[in-house]
Amino acid sequence: MISRRDFLQVSMAASALVGASGFGNWSRLAAQQALTQDQLLQFDTFGNVSLIHITDIHAQMKPIYFREPSVNIGVGDNRGVVPHVTGADFRKLYGIDDGSPSHYALSSGDFSSLAKAYGRVGGLDRVATVVNAIRADRPDALLLDGGDTWHGSYTCHHTEGQDMVNVMNGLKPDAMTFHWEFTLGSDRVREIVEGLPFAALGQNIFDAEWDEPAESFPPYQFFERGGVKIAVIGQAFPYMPIANPGWMFPEYSFGIRDEHMQAMVDEVRAQGAECVVCLSHNGFDVDKSMASKVKGIDVILTGHTHDALPEPVLVGDTILIASGSNGKFVSRVDLDIQNGRMMGFRHKLIPIFSDVIEPDAEMTALIDEQRAPFMEELSEVIGQTDSLLYRRGNFNGTWDDLICDALLSERDADIAMSPGVRWGPSLIPGDDITREDIWNVTSMSYGEAYRSEMTGEFIKVILEDVADNIFNPDPYYQQGGDMVRIGGMGYRIDVQKPQGERITDMTLLKTGEAIDPSKNYVVAGWASVNEGTEGPQIWDVVEAHIKKRGTVTVQPNDSVTVVGA
Amino acid sequence: MDFTRRETLALGGAAALTFVLPFRANAATTEELVNEFTGGADIADAGVELTAPEIAENGNTVPITVSAPGASAIMVLATGNPTPPVATFNFGPLAASHEASTRIRLAGTQDVVAIAQLEDGSFARSAKTVKVTIGGCGG
Numbered sequence: 001m002i003s004r005r006d007f008l009q010v011s012m013a014a015s016a017l018v019g020a021s022g023f024g025n026w027s028r029l030a031a032q033q034a035l036t037q038d039q040l041l042q043f044d045t046f047g048n049v050s051l052i053h054i055t056d057i058h059a060q061m062k063p064i065y066f067r068e069p070s071v072n073i074g075v076g077d078n079r080g081v082v083p084h085v086t087g088a089d090f091r092k093l094y095g096i097d098d099g100s101p102s103h104y105a106l107s108s109g110d111f112s113s114l115a116k117a118y119g120r121v122g123g124l125d126r127v128a129t130v131v132n133a134i135r136a137d138r139p140d141a142l143l144l145d146g147g148d149t150w151h152g153s154y155t156c157h158h159t160e161g162q163d164m165v166n167v168m169n170g171l172k173p174d175a176m177t178f179h180w181e182f183t184l185g186s187d188r189v190r191e192i193v194e195g196l197p198f199a200a201l202g203q204n205i206f207d208a209e210w211d212e213p214a215e216s217f218p219p220y221q222f223f224e225r226g227g228v229k230i231a232v233i234g235q236a237f238p239y240m241p242i243a244n245p246g247w248m249f250p251e252y253s254f255g256i257r258d259e260h261m262q263a264m265v266d267e268v269r270a271q272g273a274e275c276v277v278c279l280s281h282n283g284f285d286v287d288k289s290m291a292s293k294v295k296g297i298d299v300i301l302t303g304h305t306h307d308a309l310p311e312p313v314l315v316g317d318t319i320l321i322a323s324g325s326n327g328k329f330v331s332r333v334d335l336d337i338q339n340g341r342m343m344g345f346r347h348k349l350i351p352i353f354s355d356v357i358e359p360d361a362e363m364t365a366l367i368d369e370q371r372a373p374f375m376e377e378l379s380e381v382i383g384q385t386d387s388l389l390y391r392r393g394n395f396n397g398t399w400d401d402l403i404c405d406a407l408l409s410e411r412d413a414d415i416a417m418s419p420g421v422r423w424g425p426s427l428i429p430g431d432d433i434t435r436e437d438i439w440n441v442t443s444m445s446y447g448e449a450y451r452s453e454m455t456g457e458f459i460k461v462i463l464e465d466v467a468d469n470i471f472n473p474d475p476y477y478q479q480g481g482d483m484v485r486i487g488g489m490g491y492r493i494d495v496q497k498p499q500g501e502r503i504t505d506m507t508l509l510k511t512g513e514a515i516d517p518s519k520n521y522v523v524a525g526w527a528s529v530n531e532g533t534e535g536p537q538i539w540d541v542v543e544a545h546i547k548k549r550g551t552v553t554v555q556p557n558d559s560v561t562v563v564g565a
Numbered sequence: 566m567d568f569t570r571r572e573t574l575a576l577g578g579a580a581a582l583t584f585v586l587p588f589r590a591n592a593a594t595t596e597e598l599v600n601e602f603t604g605g606a607d608i609a610d611a612g613v614e615l616t617a618p619e620i621a622e623n624g625n626t627v628p629i630t631v632s633a634p635g636a637s638a639i640m641v642l643a644t645g646n647p648t649p650p651v652a653t654f655n656f657g658p659l660a661a662s663h664e665a666s667t668r669i670r671l672a673g674t675q676d677v678v679a680i681a682q683l684e685d686g687s688f689a690r691s692a693k694t695v696k697v698t699i700g701g702c703g704g
Contacts, residue, residue: 211628211666241622242698253628255618465699476619477696499674 035101037357041133046346047336048226049275050138052131055146055303056325056423058180059156059164060440061367063120063354064425066326068308069392070108073495073565076473078285083307083322094310105328105351106308112388115428118353122327124167125359125367126352130330131171132360138334140225143173144232146303146323147281150192151180152423154439155374160188163370165196170366175199175221179237179244179281179304183445186249190216201234201279203264208253219264228275228337231268233297235261235280237304239479243469245446247531256286256476258293265296274340277301283480284322291315298342299333305480306392306422310349319345326425328352378436383546385433387554390426391441394470395483395493395562398554399424399441403538404487405554406545407524411451411535414508415459416487417525420466422480433546435539442526442539449526449535457517460503463491468499483560489515490559497564509559595644595678602640602653602680603688612689613639613681624671624697631691632664635684639665645675673697 074084085093090107097103104114105121134141149168150161161184168176175198181189193200193216203219206212213219220233238256240249265276278297280287283304291300292315300320308324312333323331329349336344371378391397400418407416424441427433454462462484469479483493492505506515515521526538546552599608613633621627631639631654641651654665669677678692 208622239620242620246622253622255620255622259616462699468696469698472696474619477694479620 035353035356037129040350040353040356041130043134043137043332043334043348044346045137046334047344049228049230049335049337050134050141051277051299051301051331051333051335052134052141052143053146053301053321053323053331053333054127054143054327054329055281055301055323056148056306057124057145057164057327058148058152058325058423059150060122060152060326060425061124061155061163061167061370063123063126064326064440065115065120065428066122066328067111067115067388067390067392067426068106068108069394071393071395071562071565073394073471073562074285075471075495076475078288078475082309082313083284083305101351101353102310105353106310111390111426112428115426119355121354122352123354123359124171124327125361125363126354126357127327127330128171128360128363129357130350130352134332138226142175142223142225142230142232142277143171144277144279144301145173145176146279146301147176147178147236148180148303148325148423149176150184151444152440153443154378154436155371157439157443157445158374159370160184161192165192166370167363167367169197170363173198174223175201175232175234175279177201177234177236177279177281177303178205178217179240180444182240182249182252183244184248185445186251189249193217199232199234201232202236203233203261204238204254204257205236206253206255206257208251211253214252219260220268222268222271222273226337229272230275230277230337231271231273232277232279233261233264233268235278235282237281237480238286243479243481243529245529245531248445256282256290258290261290262294262296265294269296275299275335275337275342280304283475283478284320285475285478286480287320288313288315289475291318291320299335299345301331301333308349312345312347317342319347321347323349325423378434380435381432382435382438382543383433383550383552385427385431385552385554386429387552388426388428389431389433389552389554391424392422393482394420395560396485396557398557399426400485401487401554401557402546402552403442403526403542404485406542407449407526408487410541410545411449411524412522413451413488413524414510414521415489415523417462417523418485418487419525419527420470420482420484421527422482433552435543438539438542438546442542444527446528446533447526447538448528448533449524449538449541450528450533451522451524451535453520454523455517456506456515456519456521459489459515459521459523460506460517463493463503463506464499467493467495467502471495471502472499486559490561492561492563495562495564505561595642595649598640598642598650599678599680599690602682606688608680608688608690610690612636612683612687613679613691615677615679615691615693617677617693617695619694620696620698621671624673626668627671627695628666628668629677630664630666631679631681633681633683633689634663636663636681637684639663639679639681641667641669642678642680643669643671643675644678646670646672651677671695671697
């Protein structure tokens with residue numbers, strides 16, 4: 001007799017085989033310049049249930065470039081394991097050929113030249129084609145959106161998320177969970193949620209005053225698909241009032257609340273759930289940790305940390321799926337559920353190569369309809385770039401270097417700080433920088449660029465605090481962003497040290513002098529979580545800077561020395 | 566990031582507590598308080614549950630719950646606060662539920678400790694680190 005565990009391992013191997021041969025095929029086909037939509041969509045329908053996962057779209061409706069990180073350090077038990085494997089190491093781990101489409105889609109290295117060869121990725125009209133194709137195979141497939149959907153673009157900001165709501169409704173999701181959505185303010189979130197034709201889930205969204213589950217966001221929703229009773233439990237981003245301005249949604253409290261998650265799993269199982277899916281915005285390492293503590297979840301569809309993994313990660317009897325960000329990927333997960341047990345699965349991470357996958361005409365029209373009133377503002381060319389502009393990476397990215405430069409010069413500051421968010425598409429050398437491109441990496445409801453004085457000691461406190469939110473060895477204490485980006489100052493960080501001891505050698509770059517703990521420095525930054533922050537909007541600061549420069553060149557940044565990786 | 570000047574100073578103060586005197590300052594007091602409660606008896610690791618957030622949304626009001634089936638009393642200590650004792654909950658023999666919830670104020674990142682006296686007179690302990698952080702850089 002074969003145990004459930006054995007079944008999972010057997011099918012894991014089979015899945016890995018499917019994944020690997022899929023990649024191999026792409027490489028060969030790409031060499032022949034013959035990557036096709038059929039190849040990208042090829043999937044032998046399996047079992048009785050299909051899940052479609054998309055997450056962290058950040059309002060990117062049109063195809064974009066998106067460079068994956070080259071620095072993504074794991075600590076504690078996650079040191080050196082996925083998703084903390086990047087570049088050539090990542091390709092070696094998954095058997096991906098250098099220069100292949102999967103190299104371009106999934107890993108960093110040679111990005112600019114591969115981007116020119118393979119073109120843009122994403123576009124929700126291409127995503128629609130993929131979703132429709134999966135539904136043609138399995139008409140009752142569940143489409144689940146992991147959140148960070150109604151944030152991240154010019155049109156999304158100006159319509160307070162309505163553009164994305166309209167377009168996503170065209171995709172017909174079955175459920176969704178949340179993070180940046182709440183930065184629209186709780187009144188607006190509730191207004192949208194009340195009209196949603198699908199479930200808005202979050203088992204960890206609580207009423208802050210009563211510390212009880214919030215009424216507007218049910219913990220779970222049942223679906224009957226392929227004769228299987230499926231419970232989808234939502235898990236919103238746990239640290240919203242800390243990582244984002246809590247004053248914008250003061251009625252709500254979040255947290256991981258894994259004891260409540262266990263109670264919800266037990267509750268849905270008692271109500272006859274044969275398959276339990278967690279639609280999560282925890283971040284990958286937090287989900288991995290949660291999967292080892294909460295028993296009875298079959299699949300966790302992870303989000304928040306923007307990782308794209310070509311194979312599921314197995315924790316006990318739970319599989320974790322990581323589907324990337326910015327509309328770049330869609331995951332398809334087929335499950336075989338028999339008598340309340342997951343007997344096997346088949347998985348494919350489908351990269352949305354926008355030049356290969358035919359856009360869905362209806363969806364293109366719907367997207368263009370949302371953008372039409374803003375086209376003049378969106379398309380205005382502000383400057384050009386000679387450098388690759390990207391954001392992802394633990395310590396810096398060229399987009400943030402440019403934003404910090406803008407803050408230093410436009411706001412006449414000694415030191416600049418830019419938040420370590422993970423959203424924001426890339427531009428390749430030679431590209432125009434349009435107003436839309438600037439908004440794609442800056443837009444938010446609290447974008448005011450402050451200017452204030454801070455002591456050297458306090459700047460260190462900030463760096464130590466943010467570093468511990470990324471490099472605390474226990475994932476439950478991590479918030480899932482990257483390090484705050486610093487302009488005008490260098491430092492050394494030992495990621496293995498405890499809080500208070502990681503940051504040393506802070507140096508003011510313009511003088512080369514060590515930062516004096518008792519001296520005041522003028523600091524310019526943006527995205528303060530404080531209510532009443534004053535200053536011009538960051539996108540205006542960046543636009544003014546780029547306009548003056550005309551063509552932007554970003555020099556390599558070696559002001560942060562990292563040890564202990 | 567938090568940056569008004571007033572809050573900068575306030576945070577600087579909190580941070581000084583966190584980094585310069587990380588709950589070591591009160592370690593002796595914590596031990597004394599525990600000894601006083603248990604009379605120096607051995608303390609088991611299982612028997613009391615302490616639920617608290619990993620990272621406080623607001624250090625001034627952190628919701629916690631303690632629960633120990635059959636317990637006659639549960640003591641809660643915030644080991645890093647200037648005054649560590651938070652509360653001691655006493656349960657009578659007819660208590661239907663041996664659970665209590667409250668909100669506590671934390672001076673900075675520290676361990677919250679719950680010690681329960683169980684039905685048979687033995688003691689159990691549970692601790693959880695609650696982080697009080699500046700935050701502000703989400704993904």
